Amino acid sequence: MSGAGRTGDGHGRAGRVLSGLAVAVGCVLFLGGFVWGALLYQPYTVPTDSMTPTIGQGARVLAERVGGDEVRRGDIVVFKDKAWGDAPMIKRVVGVGGDSVRCCDDRGRLTIGGKPVEEPYLPGGGPASPTEFSAEVPEGQLFLIGDHRMTSVDSRSRLTDASHGSVPREAVKGRVDATAWPMDGWGMMDRPESFAALPGGTSRPGPLPLVLAAVAGGAVLILGGAAYGPVATRLGPRRATGGSGGKRKEGTAERVR
Template sequence: MDTAAKNTERDHSSLPDAGDGSERSRFSRFRPRAVLGGPGSWRTVLLQAVAVTAGVLLFSRFVVQPFQIPSGSMEPTLQVGDRVLVNKLAYGSDEPPRRGDLIVFDGEGSFVAAGTEESPAVEAARGVLATLGLAEPDETDFVKRVVGVGGDRVVCCDDRGRLQVNGVPLDEEYLHPGDAPSEVDFDIVVPPGRLWVLGDHRSDSSDSRDRLGSPGGGMVPVEKVVGRVDWIGWPLGRWASLERAEAFSRVPDAPPGGHGGGHG
């Protein structure tokens, strides 16, 4: 007996009746779930991608934003290409920026002329990519170190070439090797609600010193601060938490209604 041949024959009478005798009707019951819009469908994947992107954008907008370092003005602390994470919840009405903080701020009106504009489409695209840390920041965004806050007297330099804040000389261990604290002499008092900011790579930084004679004198309004740089997130080999510089720990607050101390 050829039992193998018999076992391979299909007995169509044993198959469930489709009702209309059509073979297509049987297979219609087993369509892939993706075709019917189930969890694996392209619509679901697209909606999930949109939801995740929206969540990331909202998180970056209001909580922590990646920021790409475009220049060497903050070396060695921050290097070109670093992606830092900016804490947007660091400051409030009862917690203003402090001396030694690394901040990102909008320099429009203080570091660059007001009214600098791109086309709406370019501005929107750049904004989304910059928010995700995938593009260089807007040309009006800067990262610097806070050296003086409202009421402080900042002087350069003492007889040993050091900056002084409220009469206290700073030992700035974060400076780029070989850099002097400043090649430009100045003696300024920071107005209330403003900040005096400098780069760590003083010989390669365009900062408050370069705007001494301009309107505002290089002072950054506190309300223009985007947030505090708290972490280096990328590349992985440079991951680090950034702390406030110890150089400012001995600096006293300026006396109310007066100015900090002078040369020492």
């Protein structure tokens, strides 16, 4: 009865089936997670320090491929506009079409539609800008500023343009969801709470945690399923070797007599 349920190498057939299934499912999750991530996200390297301390110079970020119509205030976006040099740039959205963006109030804060906005990500806690400015954002446009307000070249320096320093929503190539490198700075991008109270609220984080969970879960299943065979062999019962030898000895004894 016990021999019918076991293979010749001592592994339970059920165990072998389950380990094979684990490897197969793991491969689907692992490879599927990579493909899913490649379709949804684009890596970018930040060339300047304009987004410090949120994102350092030379950092590698993952930007979710979204259209400009999905962007909200507080988002960090990658955009490309000929008026800005026709090269990918990374800035934070502080104003959308119809907004009146001004700086600064008596506490050094940015105001949007007359409402002050707290920006805890600013180096040293502010002020929101070393120079005062005021802008009306045209419909379909975005007003963009870097977090390092002392060095960032952004919408503030283009206020005399026809677009009042803003860029069209269609210029957006992606929304930064996480910092991928360096590893000690890895993490998801927070949505600033101060922007949530404004009309339209803030955007939702992308599915990056699910992508990473699929890849990690797939790797665990692959390794666990592949390790089952060697572990089962080492821990399983050893095959008896004395039965056939005993018969040979008995036959030899009979011939002697």
